[in-house]
Amino acid sequence: LGMVEGRQNSEPRSVPDSLASDPVMTDFSNWLLERKIDHSKVRLVSDAGNNVGRGLIANQTIEEGELLFKIPLQYVIHSDAVRHHPVLGKVAHLIPGEGMNRETMAIALLLMYESCLGEDAPAAAAADADAAAPAPAD
Numbered sequence: 001l002g003m004v005e006g007r008q009n010s011e012p013r014s015v016p017d018s019l020a021s022d023p024v025m026t027d028f029s030n031w032l033l034e035r036k037i038d039h040s041k042v043r044l045v046s047d048a049g050n051n052v053g054r055g056l057i058a059n060q061t062i063e064e065g066e067l068l069f070k071i072p073l074q075y076v077i078h079s080d081a082v083r084h085h086p087v088l089g090k091v092a093h094l095i096p097g098e099g100m101n102r103e104t105m106a107i108a109l110l111l112m113y114e115s116c117l118g119e120d121a122p123a124a125a126a127a128d129a130d131a132a133a134p135a136p137a138d
């Protein structure tokens with residue numbers, strides 16, 4: 001059964017399995033699998049150039065508020081990472097704006113900083129170390 005706006009739709013929906021033609025979604029799917037992050041409740045989908053975007057399709061009935069999958073905080077880019085960053089933390093208080101605008105600017109600053117560092121970026125090093133580490137046991 002298809003899902004429309006969080007409600008069950010009795011009419012099945014055909015969604016092309018287009019991950020193979022979307023390297024970003026393929027990489028994300030592989031990343032989840034390599035880290036043994038269970039995302040069996042949903043299927044990753046991509047429009048493969050039809051201007052619809054990327055998303056998730058339910059593989060089963062999902063209750064309101066139900067957790068679909070967890071991504072460990074160490075892999076999430078968030079504004080707290082800027083405040084605790086060894087370099088950017090010293091200037092985080094100077095980021096202008098309020099609320100989400102400020103949070104978005106903080107994340108953009110972190111991404112620009114790490115982009116300039118390239119392979120020496122802490123996020124890249126953490127990803128490399130994580131890839132080399134054995135998967136956590138459940």
